[in-house]
Amino acid sequence: MLLRLSAKSVLLGAVSAVALMSAAHAADVVQEQAPGFNWSGVYVGFGVGAGANVHKLSSDFAPGVSLNGIGGEGIFGQATVGYDYMVSQRFLLGGLIDAHVGTIKTSLDLAGLSADIKETYGFDVGVRAGYLLTPSTLGYVLGGYAWQKYKLDTNAGFDMDWDQGGYFVGAGVETAINSNWTLKGEYRYTRFSTKDDLLSQFGAPDGTLNLDTSRHTFEVAASYRFNANDGGAASFETPSYNWTGFYVGGGLGAGAVVHQIEIPPLGGAKFNGLGGEGVFGEASIGYDQDMGSWVVGGLVDARLSGIKSKLDLGGILGGIDSISLNADYGFDVLGRIGLKVNEATLAYALAGYSWQHFKLDAPAPLDVDWGSSGFSVGAGLETALSDKMTVGIEYRYSQFEKEDFSDAFPIPSGLATATPSFHTVRIDAKYKFN
Numbered sequence: 155m156l157l158r159l160s161a162k163s164v165l166l167g168a169v170s171a172v173a174l175m176s177a178a179h180a181a182d183v184v185q186e187q188a189p190g191f192n193w194s195g196v197y198v199g200f201g202v203g204a205g206a207n208v209h210k211l212s213s214d215f216a217p218g219v220s221l222n223g224i225g226g227e228g229i230f231g232q233a234t235v236g237y238d239y240m241v242s243q244r245f246l247l248g249g250l251i252d253a254h255v256g257t258i259k260t261s262l263d264l265a266g267l268s269a270d271i272k273e274t275y276g277f278d279v280g281v282r283a284g285y286l287l288t289p290s291t292l293g294y295v296l297g298g299y300a301w302q303k304y305k306l307d308t309n310a311g312f313d314m315d316w317d318q319g320g321y322f323v324g325a326g327v328e329t330a331i332n333s334n335w336t337l338k339g340e341y342r343y344t345r346f347s348t349k350d351d352l353l354s355q356f357g358a359p360d361g362t363l364n365l366d367t368s369r370h371t372f373e374v375a376a377s378y379r380f381n382a383n384d385g386g387a388a389s390f391e392t393p394s395y396n397w398t399g400f401y402v403g404g405g406l407g408a409g410a411v412v413h414q415i416e417i418p419p420l421g422g423a424k425f426n427g428l429g430g431e432g433v434f435g436e437a438s439i440g441y442d443q444d445m446g447s448w449v450v451g452g453l454v455d456a457r458l459s460g461i462k463s464k465l466d467l468g469g470i471l472g473g474i475d476s477i478s479l480n481a482d483y484g485f486d487v488l489g490r491i492g493l494k495v496n497e498a499t500l501a502y503a504l505a506g507y508s509w510q511h512f513k514l515d516a517p518a519p520l521d522v523d524w525g526s527s528g529f530s531v532g533a534g535l536e537t538a539l540s541d542k543m544t545v546g547i548e549y550r551y552s553q554f555e556k557e558d559f560s561d562a563f564p565i566p567s568g569l570a571t572a573t574p575s576f577h578t579v580r581i582d583a584k585y586k587f588n
Contacts, residue, residue: 191290191330192382193246199234201338201375204551206410206577207258207273208368208429214350214361218468225412225429225463226271227577230256232373238284243390246284246292253277258369260429265421269308273369274315276302278322278342287545288392290496291329291537298322300344302367314355318367320346325581327535327547329499333383337376337495339535339547341579343408344369368431370410372549372579374533392498395538397444398588403455405582408433411461411481414573416556428572430463430479436580442490449492449500456485461576477516481574484510486530499537500546506530508552512574522562526574528554536584544584552576 206227212220236250259272280298287293300322305315326340349365413428440453464478486509492502508530513523534548553575560567 191333192240192384193238193284193286193292193379194240195379195381195384196237197235197336197377197379199236199336199338199375199377201232201234201340201373202229203232203371203373204229204549204577205258205369205371206412206429206431207370208410208431209260209271210364210366210368212364212366214364216468218466219470220466222464222466223429223431224260224271225410225427226258226260226273227410227412227426227575228256228258228273230254230258230273230371230373232375234375234377236377238282244286246286246294247281248284249279249281250296250298251277251279261424261426263422263424265423267308267310269306269310271304271306274303274305276300280322284328286390287327287537287539288498289390290392291327291499293325293327293537293545295323295325296340296342297324300346302344302346302369316349316352318346318349318365320344320367325547327537327545328377329495329501329535329537330382331495334379335376336379336382337501337535338374339533339549340373340375341408341547341549341581342369342371342373344371370408370431370577370579372577393538393540395498395541395544397442397449397451397494397500399586400441400588401439401544401584401586403438403440403582403584405436405438405580406433407436407578407580409461409576409578411463411574411576413463413479414575416571416573417569419569428463428479430461430481432459432461432481434459434461434578434580436582438582438584447494449494449502450490452487452489453504454485454487456483458483461578474517477514477520480513480515481510481576482513484508488530492536499535501533501535503533504531504548504550508554510552510554510574510576512557519563524557524562526554526557528552542586544586545582546584547579547581549579550576552578 208223210222232254234252238248255275262269278300282296284292284294303317322344324342328338346367351360410431414426417423436457438455442451462480466476488506490504492500508528530550530552532550536546556573559570
């Protein structure tokens, strides 16, 4: 079985390395860093990111029946303008407006028909509250209103578009890399309101098809702060931290999976894809070596996950309530390389081997499970809280082997296959032993 190594996969993986490239640029200017950093003031920023969405389909005319969901994935670019105010030495409140364009989409190819549902552009208006982990590094949460434009494109002369409003919540880490510039990694979960009139243009009553969309994204962004060196900097001390040593860690995360389904005998059908979402917990053990400005290391982690796709049937098929495809547990063996962007914060990229267990939770004889090998690439920001503890945020794109369902069911080889890819973000804490 082969991994689905495509231009899309390479592009998604490349996005996760932006944090390290930005940090490398900071190496040329970090010596100019001011003695203190003033977080109050206006800023502008630009970032790139990756993520996935999941569309839940249901109908008012089939109560209890729904599919969660139809998934899409891709990348985006985003511009932001905002204002922050330090309400105390360590606490910050702020507001922001951003706009984005992207390629997050679901695609279908079937017997000459090609169709895409794509997120084209959108904006968010939100607020955030932050806490200075060090004078140069901020941890924060945010939330607000989100608006998104969608477009259906086909090669059959049929196109349509619509928009949806909703809310977003998220968290991030932002760190100063010189006297005016910051680098941040940020996760957002967005949930849009139900779209129940999608088919009204064809004369169908509202509620014939209900669309509920959620989205998981991670962005790496650089921001320029106009008043960062105008005084008012925090006065508490930055922890002294040596990155060399063994550590253990634990974290919580969320994300989405998109399964690319292929059924070649059905007109070369390729559907990307069947989507799912959920949360997970993760534990890790690793070792880092401090090499001056650079840090290199390796880690092993294991996770329990609630990420799944689910078809609710409402008992209409012989009393069957639901069928779900679960990504329930897995592990990774990864290497990482990072650059110190300031005295207590590391920007890093990572890559390596991943393994994931999948389980189809369905009545016999459909209740099967399998394991898949693959790879993960990603990036993150990690900052020291003390001489032993760090916290951080990290994004990973993971892709696994194509599963041929002839291995589990009595069907011809190659009749039906699935290739899963994941977009996940975790917030974790680590304890270093020495």
